[in-house]
Amino acid sequence: MIVIIKREATEEKISALAEWLKTQGIKPDISRGKDITIMGLVGDVNGIDTDLLGALDIVESIKRISEPYKAANRKFHPEDTVVTLDNGTKIGGDNFVFMAGPCSVESEEQIIEVASRVKKAGAQLLRGGAFKPRTSPYAFQGMGAEGIRLLMEAKAATGLPVVTELMDIKDIDLFDGVDIIQIGARNMQNFEMLKELGQVKKPILLKRGFSNTIQEWLMSAEYIISGGNRDVILCERGIRTFETATRNTLDITSVPVIHKVSHLPIIVDVSHSTGHADLVESASLASTAAGANGLMIEVHNDPAHAKCDGQQSITPDQFDIISEKVMKVRSAIL
Amino acid sequence: MIVIIKREATEEKISALAEWLKTQGIKPDISRGKDITIMGLVGDVNGIDTDLLGALDIVESIKRISEPYKAANRKFHPEDTVVTLDNGTKIGGDNFVFMAGPCSVESEEQIIEVASRVKKAGAQLLRGGAFKPRTSPYAFQGMGAEGIRLLMEAKAATGLPVVTELMDIKDIDLFDGVDIIQIGARNMQNFEMLKELGQVKKPILLKRGFSNTIQEWLMSAEYIISGGNRDVILCERGIRTFETATRNTLDITSVPVIHKVSHLPIIVDVSHSTGHADLVESASLASTAAGANGLMIEVHNDPAHAKCDGQQSITPDQFDIISEKVMKVRSAIL
């Protein structure tokens, strides 16, 4: 951490700050220039409150030079995190998974049909929403507990592990049979929930908030890991920009950036990031080529009558084609 | 609502859609052109699922022509909402309020001193954080229940009503003596919480999410109002943009936009939107001139040692000066 000292700061005040830092176990190195004085803080600065420091009279600004996350940081954990599900499915490292299924669970028939179809086409996990975050209070809010029950039936019928979204920690007991708990973009900085997820004994799929930086995303993962749950899977789902041709802007480069700075697996949700069924194939191939550890794709047996997000869902037939092409690209980059 | 029909759609399919719409109580007017066919839906379209409609084979796109919010919409409620607190303080309409106080409650001495000072300078409410949303799990998370207790002491000592943030609905019982419950930017789309706030018998100060549109903000207010709680106060607190000179970008024009489309009061948080104490005065004067119903300002007796956000806090002495100037501008526009 670097502290830029104001030009007009007195020697006395600078010394006082240096002394105080030493009491905190920090060694300050002071460089004096004509226009500027710099104090380099070397040592463990995680305990230093940057807001406090930045508000001091004599401080012009502060610059961090190391990342504020530790548990999620590849520097301190060079090995890839690999999450293993109960049925042996692995996520992370050299493994590649498809999480496919409908936006919302709508009926037993629907979820079992889609589950069977995507399994046949090579999917390792079934996705499906029971609790649905909707901008409008008047829109379909999901089947709730009944939706979870139907997902469990689909799991029993096909053997596919299930990933589904939790919107309120009070519903956690319903998620007993769920294999991966998904936390949606809008809850990425619901810090009270993140703290509780640190206590949960299940993998967490943490979606990126639609306007959160990669660093903020990793800080949210840090809440979960530092709370005791190491099985965090990141999920890029597009960010909000000025462009309106797509529902969100898929930040494809977040994939190699995450691999560089963190050991956590990263999945790309190619349906929400594009918002249009006819862009899903390109987004899938690109995400795979960029090195994603897997894809989350909305597949519906009847997209035109899906209860939500029908515009971005593909059919099982389209999924067959896309998954085959994805595996070809995957082979090409290995 | 307008449905744009694809050029290649058959007459049969268009008629089938029209028939189905009629069964939903909607009267579709069809305009046929050389390149395009348009279906205008007139009637109550709130029950129509736009995702479903948009996913149909023959539909190119859908355009809304009326706002999706009703309860928060000025068209249906032309009169300003005025929220009245227990001590008679009014927010909204022609009233103007200052909500001032420290970012975080830190001690009894601190909160009572700041409360007394801001009251003397004309503040109508005391703000202060007990539960603090922090990006980092390693940062100070607020005093919690003890912070609420200290706020109650400050209220008892000064008579100032209190506004403070609720981060988890499970803590609601602690908020008995609190006058306005603040919902932070990161929880603006925590829909499960919004539903529960609809049942609460207290005014809600709903901060705008830092990347949410004005329409999404009003849809979140709609969750609370349609749940039964009409006392919603909006709070603009800056949005996330590419500019880094300020912590956020104060979207000043949201103030007249809200007044145009909604009847709810709007307050501006001039501290978070700027992030720098030396910009607070200009932001306060601008927000007042733009027609805000009040200001939320961080005031700390010792900003350099504030436990969070010290950089953006002003001193009680600065608050004296700013509040006086604000009232001059307020007079100038009435």
Added chain:
Amino acid sequence: MIVIIKREATEEKISALAEWLKTQGIKPDISRGKDITIMGLVGDVNGIDTDLLGALDIVESIKRISEPYKAANRKFHPEDTVVTLDNGTKIGGDNFVFMAGPCSVESEEQIIEVASRVKKAGAQLLRGGAFKPRTSPYAFQGMGAEGIRLLMEAKAATGLPVVTELMDIKDIDLFDGVDIIQIGARNMQNFEMLKELGQVKKPILLKRGFSNTIQEWLMSAEYIISGGNRDVILCERGIRTFETATRNTLDITSVPVIHKVSHLPIIVDVSHSTGHADLVESASLASTAAGANGLMIEVHNDPAHAKCDGQQSITPDQFDIISEKVMKVRSAIL
């Protein structure tokens, strides 16, 4: 085009507008509802001034339903545009090209060495900046005319066609031997220049402005094509967002969007869009998988001493590896 009429509009005013539209060759279809009246304009609406229409008393808003570009629109030109250079190199359709070379031309030795190396690794074009747009007036501004001369030497030595940036139309005569004129992001909406480029008899590589929508980008292409020059190649180079981990955010989905709505070729500049040499490989593979018609990559024989953008340049050895992997991904998707 759809005109939403205000609720309070009189029949008289609506009729007057309808009459006037008819004189413009437009057939207006009027749909009247309880809350809203819609006028659908069918016919050739390109001559209609939407600003004028939108400002009328009785008009609430206007919604376009067809794209404002014609010449660049795939609807009217379903076949891919393929640009053919003097030496027979083709860009667009099923062809794939690498445009590689240094950010700036620095010396005869440098440009010839890099040109030879990238040619050997399979590049079809040499890129290199002679005129450099720089944020700071104090930064290196490029070698100018002398840089163009050196590019011509490298072209003579290797046979590689050359693409280089034009910043001011007054320099056009220097570009006689240049094969493709590059227009930078900052000049994408320099409309006076675009008009003049319509007269030029050379292919134009039109970079996307860093905050321009895909539609604005195509409108700028429209300026050039409607001026008489059909050889426009689009180049995605990243957009400006809130994320700071990368120099820009590569909008990967712009590739399939462009292929859907336009017939023009699209290239991805993987160096500017990422800004870091160690992200170039992933971005290259992703862009290829997404269906780009080629890549623009900064390659420097000594990135650590490059006069500009050294951080994002790769070495010729790295280019060898990346181009090989790219061709594998290219094969996988064909």
Added chain:
Amino acid sequence: MIVIIKREATEEKISALAEWLKTQGIKPDISRGKDITIMGLVGDVNGIDTDLLGALDIVESIKRISEPYKAANRKFHPEDTVVTLDNGTKIGGDNFVFMAGPCSVESEEQIIEVASRVKKAGAQLLRGGAFKPRTSPYAFQGMGAEGIRLLMEAKAATGLPVVTELMDIKDIDLFDGVDIIQIGARNMQNFEMLKELGQVKKPILLKRGFSNTIQEWLMSAEYIISGGNRDVILCERGIRTFETATRNTLDITSVPVIHKVSHLPIIVDVSHSTGHADLVESASLASTAAGANGLMIEVHNDPAHAKCDGQQSITPDQFDIISEKVMKVRSAIL
């Protein structure tokens, strides 16, 4: 400037870098920590190429600690720049001006009528576009030279100095009688043009690019000032964000930020930044309260038939009211 050295850098390489910096007149201070080594560069670092430095093997990153602009920097020129026009009108410092008039010059009658009306209501300058930047090649492009001639007639008739946009430096001779040359948002980083404007002997109104940071804006001003023309007036006109309720997002805080870091005057274009006539009043009052040195407002005698931007133009009658209110707010803050 601070150079962060990679952990794995050898002593030898660090020393070599330090030696080289000394030859450039820079004194490097080295602070060594457990995890990190920092090199503080004190001295005149403007000659140092940060791209070059950042690309070195041993360098992790570079952080600037002083602004890259000098001529536009208040630190080096504490006094406000005041631009004086031929008729004595002053812009900057304690002066306040209205620049009012139509988006486009359309006819002699129109421009003279509007000029007379806004003069009577207190405007000090007439604005009006002769050369119009338009996204679409099919939209009205302005009257060009004839428009300038009509502006000169309006100036002769009313005595109002004129501000109008220059889109191409080749037209500069037409601007002889123009008092302030406006450079539009899309040309803010047309560096070749900026260089030429440094030679011009007229004040330049430099609009902020719609996605440019305040620092980039000041760097563009720096091009003009360092070229020899000190009379630069900045004009905030809204930035591009995700919000669609307004045409752009007025970055109101740019006003106090500019006053803090620069000595140049700053004007706010309240018409383009909002895009709606009914938001112009609030934006005008807010900008004035924020400390702007003046306002640019589109006023049209018949907005419903304005050839461009009719939606955001106000009438002369509305201007009367707004200008009066603005002056009241102006008085309140002095």
